[in-house]
Structures are given as C-alpha cells and as structure tokens.
Amino acid sequence: MSKPLSADSLLKALRAEGLTVVEHRTWRTHNRNSRGAWGPVNGVMIHHTVTKGTRNSVELCYNGRSDLPGPLCHGVIAKDGTVYLVGNGRANHAGLGDGDVLRSVVNQSALPPDNEANTDGNTHFYGFECVNLGDGKDPWPAAQLTAIEKASAALCRAHGWSEESVIGHLEWQPGKIDPKGFTMAAMRKRVKTRLAAKPTTPTTPKPGKPKYEPFPGADFFKPGRRSSVITAMGKRLVAEHCGRYEVGPGPAWSEADRRSYAAWQRKLGYSGAAADGTPGRTSWDRLHVPNV
16 A cells, blocks of 8 residues: 655656656646545556547546546556656546455455456556557557556556556456457566666756756747747647647747747646746746757
C-alpha cells in the first residue's frame, strides 16, 4: 500500500524514466476525488482507448463521456510513445473488479481469474489509456510499447513495487478485453527487466547555458518584432497542437502567433484576459521553448 504520488512527483518519476510527457490542460487538479477515495494505491492498470488519433483520444480521456465523466485515466500513451497527463487523483478507469486480484497485487503473487466485480479499482490503481482500436488488428508500435513499459516501471520504482503490480483491465474486471494485441505477462517481463536496471538519466544542460529560452518579457512580443526565439516558440506551439498557422511559424511576431499562444494559454486552463495571446512568465516556462 502506498500514498498516491503528488502531481510533481508523478511528473518527475515519468520523466526520470526517459519518457516524453505533455501536461494536458489542468490535469494537476482534474480528478473524481469528490466521488470516492483515492488511495492507498497498489498498482498500475493498462487499457486501450478504442479510438483513433492522439488529439481526439486525449480530449476524450480528459473530458469523459456523458455517462462517464473524466478523467478516464491518469495518462494517455500515444502511438509515438508520448505520455499525455490528463488527471491527478481518482479517475474513472478501473471500475469494479475482483477483490482477490487486488489481494494478489498487494501480495505480489500470481493473479487469480477475475470472476467477481466487488471492489472499487478507481481507489487503488493508476490508469494508462493507450491509443489503439483494440480490434486485434491495430498495430502497437515499438515506441508505444516501450512507453507503456517505462510508465509502468516509473510508478513501480517510485513506490517500491515489483512488476507484479502492473495488470491489464482484462485481468481486473470480468468481461473486459483490454489491452488487446499484446499480453500482460510479456509486458510484466519487460517491466521486470527495466526495474533491474537504472532509469534513464536526463541530459544535463551545459554549464552556463539554460536548457530553455528564458522569458524575454511581455513587451518583446510586439508587431514587427523579428527573432529566432519567435520561430522556436511557434514550433513548440505546433508540437503542443496549439498552432494556428496557415504558413509558418516564422521569425516575425504575427496575429497567428498571438492566436496560437492564446490556444496554449487556454490549454493550460487560463481564460478571459489571461488567455489573450500575450506570453506571460508562467505559461512561457511551461512551454519549454528550446535555446536558439
């Protein structure tokens, strides 16, 4: 049994394992804690989304459905291996499952058949939804499988769990088939191998040179300003699915840059005057514009 990780600790653990992580909107405070307990946590549960496309899948898992409010997991693992964090706390992903399975996870022992639905899994499991149609035909790219392995290992490492704490939805709730296309036994083997090795060490920036462009000040972003920093900013906005460019981005600050940055601010949860498209220090620091 473990106390759930804080948002900062979760993010740190995933990145320390070598994952590319995107913080989606207000994920840090997005949860279903008002509807039930969150913790103690005992393991990690893997799902498939039954959807196509990263953007649609991330939004669905953040917002949920009319019959099942979001977040529907803690992180969405895209086919390119990127992890999009969409929730922090209780999430609607596991539902009712077999208490005997939970006891086996706690005891780090072989899983029994899941033939009951008598225990609230949303209390006890972190959940990752992986973008896949779940039809047995949609491929699982190597980058995605590696990201599932890394995300699972990151949480096991953070909590001191073994690979036996990683299960699939199909091993928890009767009638579920996810994830379909690889076996959880094979994934647990991968997690075990990873846990036996040291996690990937993040690259350390060269002394005297920051990893990202420091905030140049709001006055920097005026019509007519030309800078390679603006181009780099625009590329990051496109990478975050906030680009509103017909052509570009380019080095001259433009209305398209302003609209794109406003989309980024809204993605972070800002609204009104706080999402007018003029960069501020907090939103800039979270954009991570690389040095140019």
